Amino acid sequence: MDKERVLELIQELNEKQTETICIEAKTANKGKPEKYYDTVSSFSNTMGGTILFGVEETKIKNKTVFIPVGVHDVSDLQRHITNLCSTEFEPIVRPEISVVDIDNNKIVVVEINALNPRNKPCYYKPKGLHNGSYIRVGDRDDHMTEYEIYKCISYRENAKDDLKAVTRATIKDLDANLLNKFIVNAKIDKPKFAEFSDEEILLQYGVLTQVEDKIFPTVAGLMVFGIYPQRFFPQWFVAAIVIPGFEVSNLGEIGQRFDDNKRIEGNIAEMYQETISFISRNMKVKVIISDKTGFRTDITQYPIDALREAIANMIIHRDYSDLKTGVYSMVTIYKDRIEFRNVGNLYGSNTLELLKTRKAMEVRNETIVKLLEILGGIIENRHTGISTMEDKMKEAKLPEPIFINEREDFVVTFYNGEYPELYPEELKNHENIKMSDKTSDKTSDKTSDKILEYLKQNEYITTNIASELLGLSQQRARAILSKMAKDNFIIAKGANRNRKYIINKF
Numbered sequence: 454m455d456k457e458r459v460l461e462l463i464q465e466l467n468e469k470q471t472e473t474i475c476i477e478a479k480t481a482n483k484g485k486p487e488k489y490y491d492t493v494s495s496f497s498n499t500m501g502g503t504i505l506f507g508v509e510e511t512k513i514k515n516k517t518v519f520i521p522v523g524v525h526d527v528s529d530l531q532r533h534i535t536n537l538c539s540t541e542f543e544p545i546v547r548p549e550i551s552v553v554d555i556d557n558n559k560i561v562v563v564e565i566n567a568l569n570p571r572n573k574p575c576y577y578k579p580k581g582l583h584n585g586s587y588i589r590v591g592d593r594d595d596h597m598t599e600y601e602i603y604k605c606i607s608y609r610e611n612a613k614d615d616l617k618a619v620t621r622a623t624i625k626d627l628d629a630n631l632l633n634k635f636i637v638n639a640k641i642d643k644p645k646f647a648e649f650s651d652e653e654i655l656l657q658y659g660v661l662t663q664v665e666d667k668i669f670p671t672v673a674g675l676m677v678f679g680i681y682p683q684r685f686f687p688q689w690f691v692a693a694i695v696i697p698g699f700e701v702s703n704l705g706e707i708g709q710r711f712d713d714n715k716r717i718e719g720n721i722a723e724m725y726q727e728t729i730s731f732i733s734r735n736m737k738v739k740v741i742i743s744d745k746t747g748f749r750t751d752i753t754q755y756p757i758d759a760l761r762e763a764i765a766n767m768i769i770h771r772d773y774s775d776l777k778t779g780v781y782s783m784v785t786i787y788k789d790r791i792e793f794r795n796v797g798n799l800y801g802s803n804t805l806e807l808l809k810t811r812k813a814m815e816v817r818n819e820t821i822v823k824l825l826e827i828l829g830g831i832i833e834n835r836h837t838g839i840s841t842m843e844d845k846m847k848e849a850k851l852p853e854p855i856f857i858n859e860r861e862d863f864v865v866t867f868y869n870g871e872y873p874e875l876y877p878e879e880l881k882n883h884e885n886i887k888m889s890d891k892t893s894d895k896t897s898d899k900t901s902d903k904i905l906e907y908l909k910q911n912e913y914i915t916t917n918i919a920s921e922l923l924g925l926s927q928q929r930a931r932a933i934l935s936k937m938a939k940d941n942f943i944i945a946k947g948a949n950r951n952r953k954y955i956i957n958k959f
Contacts, residue, residue, distance in 0.1 A: 454503070454562045456553045462503060463519055463555075470517040472510070472592035475502035480509040481524040481561070485533050490577040491594040493538060495587035496565035497546055497575035498597065498605075502589065506530060506561040523558030530561050541579060544572050570802045573605040590860070600776045600861055607774065608801045614774040615673040615818040618662045621685055622670045627660075627678040628720070631828065635660070635678070638827045658827070659820040672773050673820040676721050677828065683718045686778055691717040691724050691768065693731045693784045699875060701785070703924050721768050721821070725831050728764045728784060729757075735786055736869075752849075754869050755791060759845035759854070762838055763793045763865050765831055770817050772797025789872040795863040805856055808839045842867075852880045874900070874936055875929045900933050901942060908943065908956040915953055 462476050472478060475496070479486045489504065496502035507524040510517060524530050531550055538546040549564040568575055574597055577585035586597040597605075607614070632655070639654050640647045646654050652668070655661045660674035675682050676689070683690055695713040697705030705712060713735055717727045736754040767782050774797075783794040799808070800817040808814065816822055825832045842854045846867065855866040855877070868876060900923055907914055907922055914922075919930040934954050938945045943954045 454549075454551045454553070454564060456555065459505065459553050459555065459560060459562055462505060463508060463521065466508075466519040474589050474591060475500060477502060477504045477592075478508040478510055478519050479504055479506045480522065481506040481530060482509070482522045484525045485530050490537065490541065490585075491587045492589075493542065493546055493548075493565055494575050494577055494585065495589040495594040497542075497568045498573050498587065499567060499589035501565055501567035504563040504565070506563065507558060508560060521555040521558040521560055524561050527552055527559050527561060534561075534563055541577060542575055543578050544568070544575060546575060570605070571609050573609070574602055588860070598861065603774065603776055604772075604797075613820065614772070615676070615820045616659050616662065616671050617775075618664050618669040619672060619675050619685055620664065620669050622675055622679075624655075624661065624668065624670065626680055626684070627670055627674060628680050631678045631720075632660070635824070635828050638829065642827055658824060660824065671820065673818065673824055676773065677821060677824045679720045681718070682720055688779045688781045689773070691728050691782045691784060693717055693728060693786075695735045695786045696788075699788055699872075699925050699929065721825065722828075722830055724768050725764055728768075729760065732760055732764075732784065732786065732791070736791075755851070755867050756845040756849045759842045759849075759867065760791075762841050762845075763854075763867070766838060767793050767795045767865075769821055769825065769831070770797075770800070771795055773818060773821075789875055790866055790868045793865040795865070798861060798863045799858050805858055808856070809843065810840065814838075852876065855880070874933060875925070876932070877928065878932070901937055904933070904937065904954075905942065905956065908954075913946070913953040913955050914943075 466472060466476060466478060477489075477492045477496075479489055479492075486506070492502075492504055496504075507522055508519050509522045510519055512518070531552075534548065534550060538548050546565065549566075551562045551564075553560050553562060574582070574586040576582050577587075579585065583599070583602060584596070586602055587594045588597045588601060589595075606612075632651075635658075636651050636654055639658060646657070649657070652661065655674070656663065656668070659671055660678065661668050662671050663669075670679070675685065693713075693715045694711050697703060697709060697712050704710060713731070715727075715731055717724050717731065719727065732755075733753075738754070739752040741750045741752060742748070764784075767784075771777075771782055777796050780796045782796055783792075785792045785794070797817065799805070801815040803814050822832070839854075839856065842865070846852065846854055851870045852868045852873075855864075855868075857864040857866075868880065873880075903922060904914060904919060907918075914934070916927050916931045916934060919925075919934055920927045923930055923933070925933075934943065934945075937943045938954065941957055944957050946953050946955060
């Protein structure tokens with residue numbers, strides 16, 4: 454890495470006043486740091502990164518700054534880093550090490566590449582797999598959870614959780630009519646299977662599996678054909694709720710926590726249909742009558758095709774591993790948005806960037822997908838996942854969906870276009886957001902009036918106070934205050950963390 458690039462990294466640290474998900478600063482002007490193995494592991498297990506040895510983090514007038522101070526012994530530090538990475542990690546880490554001079558200070562730059570998903574997790578051997586595996590979270594190196602480690606190992610070993618035997622179940626726990634339909638379709642799909650017995654066909658496709666001399670349904674068989682899968686896995690359901698406000702803590706006009714809520718159970722197809730029905734009865738529908746033809750057109754609050762994709766992905770591609778038997782999927786409908794919380798984050802080498810293309814993706818539950826393809830129904834209504842959600846939201850002139858790959862979950866959020874002043878920053882300038890919407894203006898007026906009324910009685914307001922006053926998250930309250938300051942209703946005073954807002958008396 455050259456000097457210019459190192460200066461850019463230091464500048465980025467100073468602008469953000471913190472280390473980042475891929476930049477770490479280490480002071481080494483008095484000798485090599487006692488601990489940095491955690492950062493080597495976390496960069497290897499996340500998205501890679503750069504460690505700047507010889508850059509000190511300090512405070513100047515309550516402001517965090519990063520300044521080059523140099524390292525004590527360049528040769529000794531390089532030797533220590535090379536030995537550590539080649540002998541103390543599993544698998545071996547191969548860093549790229551360079552030395553640059555900044556104001557006569559020698560900075561040792563160590564670039565760590567992210568490992569191929571098949572080689573993760575990278576762990577520090579002296580602490581062992583479970584205590585020595587780290588992941589980068591913001592500016593921190595956190596221990597990987599048991600699930601994160603399991604996910605890496607199961608992917609590396611090509612483990613298929615949907616093919617595991619459910620030894621408490623029998624074929625009698627599967628819907629005979631669905632099985633018969635599947636067998637007919639399977640014989641059409643594979644004509645040679647016409648000579649096989651029904652049981653042999655179900656074994657071939659992974660609906661059933663043999664353990665010693667006994668036959669049991671697989672997880673895939675139970676979830677696709679099960680009469681009542683929740684008898685064996687009570688938490689494998691969809692929790693669907695309607696919140697009367699903008700946050701989970703908001704109560705309705707009569708003090709109700711939910712306007713509607715339902716525990717949605719059954720096999721995959723049943724949960725899929727029931728979830729669509731739940732959302733349909735809880736979203737607004739505009740009716741437009743054509744002046745020319747007199748025909749009626751119903752426009753739903755969210756595009757149905759986008760909802761179908763989100764629901765299908767949530768149920769079909771959830772993590773059905775042993776470590777997630779106690780976790781349910783969740784659909785939450787707020788006034789301004791709908792959120793789908795998928796159990797398990799992105800699988801294997803899948804990334805958010807790749808998901809937004811139409812390229813073939815790695816599939817967590819290959820057998821479930823195959824069974825649904827042959828059975829027909831849900832898969833017939835699916836298109837190409839995330840790209841379809843984006844296309845359908847755009848066609849409906851709504852903001853693009855937000856996809857968040859969390860440590861153990863994957864969250865999809867659709868906004869309905871009615872409250873743009875409350876949107877997260879990444880949607881503020883989206884082409885489909887129209888701030889002139891009447892409903893939005895009305896809502897904006899209400900929130901602004903509450904804040905102005907508060908300021909008439911008090912000297913100032915902060916984000917925390919506004920959050921409690923409006924019953925919104927701090928992020929949303931901050932967005933409203935920023936907009937009011939931009940529109941000159943209020944004036945911002947102080948730095949970000951200590952910012953106060955006073956009324957503008959024009």
